[in-house]
Amino acid sequence: MTTETPIISVEHLDKFYGTFHALKDINISVNQGERVVICGPSGSGKSTLIRCFNGLENHNSGKLVIDGIEVFEGSKEMRNLRQELGMVFQQFNLFPHLTVLENLTIGPMKVRKISKSAAEETARMYLERVHIPEQADKYPAQLSGGQQQRVAIARSLCMESKIMLFDEPTSALDPEMINEVLDVMVELADTGMTMVCVTHEMGFARKVADTMVFMEAGSIVEVSPPETFFTNPKSERCRMFLDQILEH
Amino acid sequence: MLSFYKKLRWLDYVILVVLATFVGYIWFTIEGTLNYAWRWELIPNYILRWHTGREEWFANLLLQGLAATVRISIYASILALILGTILGVARCSANLTIRMLARTYLEFLRNIPPVVIVFIFFFFLSQQLIEALNLEAWSRSIARQENRGIWEFFFGNMRQFPSLVSGVIVLALFESAFVGEIVRAGIQSVGKGQREAARSIGMSHMQELRYIVLPQALKKVVPPMANQFITLIKDSSIISLISVQELTYKTVELVASTRLIFEAWITTAAFYFILCFGLSMLFRKLETKS
Numbered sequence: 001m002t003t004e005t006p007i008i009s010v011e012h013l014d015k016f017y018g019t020f021h022a023l024k025d026i027n028i029s030v031n032q033g034e035r036v037v038i039c040g041p042s043g044s045g046k047s048t049l050i051r052c053f054n055g056l057e058n059h060n061s062g063k064l065v066i067d068g069i070e071v072f073e074g075s076k077e078m079r080n081l082r083q084e085l086g087m088v089f090q091q092f093n094l095f096p097h098l099t100v101l102e103n104l105t106i107g108p109m110k111v112r113k114i115s116k117s118a119a120e121e122t123a124r125m126y127l128e129r130v131h132i133p134e135q136a137d138k139y140p141a142q143l144s145g146g147q148q149q150r151v152a153i154a155r156s157l158c159m160e161s162k163i164m165l166f167d168e169p170t171s172a173l174d175p176e177m178i179n180e181v182l183d184v185m186v187e188l189a190d191t192g193m194t195m196v197c198v199t200h201e202m203g204f205a206r207k208v209a210d211t212m213v214f215m216e217a218g219s220i221v222e223v224s225p226p227e228t229f230f231t232n233p234k235s236e237r238c239r240m241f242l243d244q245i246l247e248h
Numbered sequence: 249m250l251s252f253y254k255k256l257r258w259l260d261y262v263i264l265v266v267l268a269t270f271v272g273y274i275w276f277t278i279e280g281t282l283n284y285a286w287r288w289e290l291i292p293n294y295i296l297r298w299h300t301g302r303e304e305w306f307a308n309l310l311l312q313g314l315a316a317t318v319r320i321s322i323y324a325s326i327l328a329l330i331l332g333t334i335l336g337v338a339r340c341s342a343n344l345t346i347r348m349l350a351r352t353y354l355e356f357l358r359n360i361p362p363v364v365i366v367f368i369f370f371f372f373l374s375q376q377l378i379e380a381l382n383l384e385a386w387s388r389s390i391a392r393q394e395n396r397g398i399w400e401f402f403f404g405n406m407r408q409f410p411s412l413v414s415g416v417i418v419l420a421l422f423e424s425a426f427v428g429e430i431v432r433a434g435i436q437s438v439g440k441g442q443r444e445a446a447r448s449i450g451m452s453h454m455q456e457l458r459y460i461v462l463p464q465a466l467k468k469v470v471p472p473m474a475n476q477f478i479t480l481i482k483d484s485s486i487i488s489l490i491s492v493q494e495l496t497y498k499t500v501e502l503v504a505s506t507r508l509i510f511e512a513w514i515t516t517a518a519f520y521f522i523l524c525f526g527l528s529m530l531f532r533k534l535e536t537k538s
Contacts, residue, residue: 097467106449
């Protein structure tokens, strides 16, 4: 499945919030079709890193190349690049004043300048894909958290993105809704989509990840395939983290 | 109504009686010294009057003034909404220069008395504008036309069109500062996540503002905006100072020619009250409905 051209490549990336060193000398590359799961304790910089990928945060130094384009603050290509990067947020961030269908079509129509009918057709197809075609005309507030997150995933898919970024997509959900979202993500992984997920769902990680990344205090501590990551992690800190979250 | 009376306790009655006695006492003392002959019967004539020559009812001074006030308020509100939205957006701009300009404009308007502002805007802006656009001659030519009915419906007497325009401009510029602050509050109440989501699907700043932020912001500020509209109606009396012939100006005129000081001003107060209170009730009803 994976090829050798890295679609995301990060070299010596640093990020500061004032004097706080949020990301320290990050080096990582993601290949086309690769599924990367990033985990680590809260405050370790996972979300910051993934948000740097699509320019929601700007890095202070280092090199970040996505799909052959170098990303830096204020770069003109950033907007075009964002269309290739789907982002799913912890808090869904659906547009509350638009219906589900309008949430899905506004990007393709306004940004990609696709006709309304074509955009709606695509939108309905992706709603089918996330198993909620019947909710098209409702407003986000009328849906459950799990349904809202699936709409958010469909919204990103409607932009025909090459890469999907997930920033703790299940952390704000009630437990019984987590699986319906994870199922959609597993199905998406099966289509060969390049995915970078920040998540604590280790069952999901085991199922889909090609590469596991463990971060702590702004640094990448461990990068390994899931087999070794879960059974025999190299670093002591990573082992402790896994013990803690896999205990139950 | 019954439940309202039930809520009144004996202490409330005592307070009401004391108040009534006090007001009554003041009234009788004034009546003794004021020596004012009330002529309420003359007032209706200055609202609506029967034209004996043309055999029809026509709107006299006070009603003309009220109509002008309503027209000016509507046009000024629309203009203030547009200007205020631009100002509100500018106040939230990422660009420091734009933010500073908007802030400067706002602080000027906030810290100078309305009357002074009205004069400054009038002499420096709208007067020059009217001359530059040659509005005077244009409106006079319309006033001479035969079928000017539609013009008069929207703008009243066309001979006074230039003064109406400057009234609207002055009032709108003045109110735009406050509308701008309301819009800014609305924009800032839209969560950061909404902007991030908009950006993450590749929207430009303008698109983000137009399709995501502003629709939500403006929806949220409908109640304070309705209030501001009512404030604008009240503030419109200030522009009588620059000879815009609205309700207050007409009342001054009426008082000067008839000496119906109390009757005229009380009637005008009632007009303003009915207009503003009626609107505020209407807005409240609409608000609870939605």
